[in-house]
Amino acid sequence: MDELKRFGISIPGDLLSRFDELIERRGYSNRSEALRDLMREDLGRERVHSNQPVVGVISLVYDHHTRELTEKLTSLQHDHTESIISTMHVHLSHHDCLEVIVMRGRARQIEELADRMAAIKGVKFGRCVLAGMG
Ligand code: NI
Structure with a gap:
């Protein structure tokens, strides 16, 4: 696996609460893994969009x-x-x-x-x- 990097993000409290509820329902153990999957999904869509x-x-x-x-x-x-x-x-x-x-x-x-x-x-x-x- 590639080296892991850390970064901070600012996010409205309400959005974060809703995100936490969602990832708990989906069974994620932490926000990092959920965010990584969201990013991969979006990058995947971009790949399709650009016909890769x-x-x-x-x-x-x-x-x-x-x-x-x-x-x-x-x-x-x-x-x-x-x-x-x-x-x-x-x-x-x-x-x-x-x-x-x-x-x-x-x-x-x-x-x-x-x-x-x-x-x-x-x-x-x-x-x-x-x-x-x-
Ligand atoms: Ni058949």
Whole structure:
């Protein structure tokens, strides 16, 4: 880990109280760790905004009986073999499947693919989570 630095910040008492309540609910043991996570999250968003290299996880839940859905999903994935690291498929019930696709690439490319998959008829849930690398 990088060397830890200390700094002081001025903050209105009310805001600090609300922040303390929030981090207690989330189970943080101290403010420093909560602030570090907030900073990382914001820096991560900036990374996506500037289209930097990221890792992405696309999660989909869909009814595999929907006509042509699985063919469309498979075909889209075969168009992105250079950035898809792994795909996991779970048969949730008689109808529903969960697919988790792990990718590495430019933020916008991954988001665009996630949007295209989520828009396919029969997809009930589609989420894309991106994380910065390094
Ligand atoms: Ni399945």
